[in-house]
Amino acid sequence: MNKLECPNCNHSEIIEKMNYRKDSKIYMAKLFLVQKENPDLVVHTFMCFACNHLTNFAGNVDGTIEYFETYKYDKDVKFDNYYDIHGERNKFDAIKRMIIDINFDNNLDHFVKRLDKL
Numbered sequence: 001m002n003k004l005e006c007p008n009c010n011h012s013e014i015i016e017k018m019n020y021r022k023d024s025k026i027y028m029a030k031l032f033l034v035q036k037e038n039p040d041l042v043v044h045t046f047m048c049f050a051c052n053h054l055t056n057f058a059g060n061v062d063g064t065i066e067y068f069e070t071y072k073y074d075k076d077v078k079f080d081n082y083y084d085i086h087g088e089r090n091k092f093d094a095i096k097r098m099i100i101d102i103n104f105d106n107n108l109d110h111f112v113k114r115l116d117k118l
């Protein structure tokens with residue numbers, strides 16, 4: 001698992017320092033999503049700023065990546081296989097808040113600028 005690929009637009013990024021590279025178009029976050037049928041699985045979410053879609057995914061032990069739901073940032077979604085606040089609804093607001101909240105040293109200005117344009 002060293003690369004992420006957006007299932008919507010196929011844009012890919014090397015994961016290392018992905019959130020902080022100025023030319024990166026993918027921001028990845030742990031939003032503590034919990035799948036009902038597999039509650040121990042660590043599901044992460046990334047936002048692809050090339051196409052403004054969010055994707056839930058998990059890294060497998062063999063190093064591959066399993067991609068789950070992909071949806072546009074402003075789409076009203078409901079995923080019955082997740083628990084209520086843990087992924088059932090669109091997580092764009094959560095990821096946006098996270099980017100803004102942890103940007104105290106301006107490391108994430110490249111993403112804040114993209115968020116401002118939405």
Ligand SMILES: [Zn+2]
Pocket residue numbers: 006007008009010011048049050051052053
């Ligand atoms: Zn994309």
